[in-house]
Amino acid sequence: MIISTKTIYIIALFFLALLLNSCSSDENTSNQLDSQEQINEDQIREEDTSGEEPEEVQEQEEEQQQEEEEEEHEERENIVWKNWYLSVPLEKSDASGKATSIYYEDIINDQLTAPQREYFYKNEDGSYTMYTKFTGFTTSGFSETAPNGGTKFCRTELREYWKGNQDATDNWYMDTGTHEMESTLKVNYCGGSNQTYVAQIHARSSPTKPGSAATVKVLWKNGDLVIEYYIKPDNGIWTSDYIEKITIATVDYEKFTIKLRIIDGTLEYALTCEAKSIVQPYQELYDYVSNGYDFDNYFKTGNYFKWNSDYTESAEVILYEVKTNHY
Numbered sequence: 001m002i003i004s005t006k007t008i009y010i011i012a013l014f015f016l017a018l019l020l021n022s023c024s025s026d027e028n029t030s031n032q033l034d035s036q037e038q039i040n041e042d043q044i045r046e047e048d049t050s051g052e053e054p055e056e057v058q059e060q061e062e063e064q065q066q067e068e069e070e071e072e073h074e075e076r077e078n079i080v081w082k083n084w085y086l087s088v089p090l091e092k093s094d095a096s097g098k099a100t101s102i103y104y105e106d107i108i109n110d111q112l113t114a115p116q117r118e119y120f121y122k123n124e125d126g127s128y129t130m131y132t133k134f135t136g137f138t139t140s141g142f143s144e145t146a147p148n149g150g151t152k153f154c155r156t157e158l159r160e161y162w163k164g165n166q167d168a169t170d171n172w173y174m175d176t177g178t179h180e181m182e183s184t185l186k187v188n189y190c191g192g193s194n195q196t197y198v199a200q201i202h203a204r205s206s207p208t209k210p211g212s213a214a215t216v217k218v219l220w221k222n223g224d225l226v227i228e229y230y231i232k233p234d235n236g237i238w239t240s241d242y243i244e245k246i247t248i249a250t251v252d253y254e255k256f257t258i259k260l261r262i263i264d265g266t267l268e269y270a271l272t273c274e275a276k277s278i279v280q281p282y283q284e285l286y287d288y289v290s291n292g293y294d295f296d297n298y299f300k301t302g303n304y305f306k307w308n309s310d311y312t313e314s315a316e317v318i319l320y321e322v323k324t325n326h327y
Contacts, residue, residue: 078126078321081107082164086302088119089135089154097142099154103166119156123318129188130303132156132196133314143308150308155197156317157302160324171204171296172326175289179262180325181299186255187220188316192307195221196315199258200304201267203238203295211238213295215288216260216267219306223252227269232291246285249278255320260299265289299324 081104090100102120106112112120119131134154136142143152160181162171172179183199190196198220203213215238219226226247233242249256254275259282261268266287271280303317 078323079319080164080323082166083161083324084158084322085161086120086156086158087139088116088156089132089137090115090119091137091142097137099137099139127318127320130156130317130319131314132303132305132316134305134308134311136311145310146308153304153306153308155302155304157300157304158319158322159202159300160298162298163326168298169204171298173296174262174265174293178264178325178327179297179299180259181261181301181322182257182259182324183301183322184255184257184320185301186318186320187253188318189253190220190305190315192305192309192313192315195219195306196317197304197306198301198317199260200300201260201262201297202300203297205295209295213238214240215293215295215297218258218260218269220251224250225256225258225271227285229267229286231286232293236292238293238295244286248280249273249276251276251278255318262288262297265293 084104086102086107087099088102092098092100100116102112102116110122121129123129132154134145136144136150136154138152138154140152144150159168161167181199181201185198187196187198196219197217199218200214201216203209203211203215205211205213213230215230217228219228224247226245228243228245230238230240231242231244233239248269249271251273254273256271256273256276256278259270261270261282266289267285268282269280269285270282271278301322302319303315305315307313307315
């Protein structure tokens with residue numbers, strides 16, 4: 001049987017087509033396998049990243065979340081609690097005769113003891129009641145009642161931690177920057193002498209800076225607000241022996257906002273009381289730096305009851321808001 005050249009050519013083309021189709025199928029299969037392998041690798045990577053993150057990343061995220069929660073809480077509270085600690089006239093646990101200090105964690109987490117809650121508690125409107133009476137337990141130690149040698153008073157009062165630094169030795173100076181406190185309060189009642197201090201700029205004494213510089217105090221006295229402020233002493237020691245007083249307004253038992261500011265070393269004050277239609281803008285009162293004052297200072301606000309003649313009289317102040325600024 002003789003096969004023609006044409007037939008051989010057709011047969012050769014047929015087998016060539018089969019070969020090419022086989023190669024194409026192998027390539028498609030290989031590509032499919034490669035694609036599947038890539039998908040599997042991507043899934044593995046996704047599973048790895050969706051699992052537990054490195055410990056350092058987790059810690060950073062937890063810290064950021066905690067900071068955000070604290071900032072949100074502080075905005076709701078109208079008080080940045082880490083900028084303050086609270087004194088109440090209960091004896092410290094070390095039996096030193098000094099008043100008890102309560103720090104911001106216990107206030108934020110509502111962990112005050114029952115005796116502490118007698119002096120400080122939160123109201124339904126978000127304000128705080130600051131009740132106090134003379135117990136003998138003062139911030140500097142135990143004191144008898146007057147006239148039995150007692151010269152000190154008791155308080156339920158906030159003391160500033162400058163910029164939230166939990167260190168009472170770290171404070172601000174008048175010769176640098178601007179320092180402001182804005183405190184909104186109301187006196188519910190005040191027994192005894194009808195006097196309680198509601199705001200202060202206090203200096204920190206030291207061996208190289210003698211004196212007891214309660215430099216600026218705002219006194220609620222029978223409904224009047226009186227600013228008591230130290231002036232330059234003749235003997236160089238800043239004490240209440242050298243003091244001036246000015247009555248700035250009558251607020252009675254109404255809600256008011258007192259503002260104290262040190263700017264360029266000079267004391268200024270401002271006051272508002274809506275119920276009494278009082279709007280006093282900032283007014284200069286005394287230039288401390290030019291008169292040689294060089295103490296470090298901190299703000300205070302609350303209920304520093306000016307009474308020590310018995311253990312029964314008391315005073316109650318409502319604190320609505322307090323803000324500080326340092327720049």
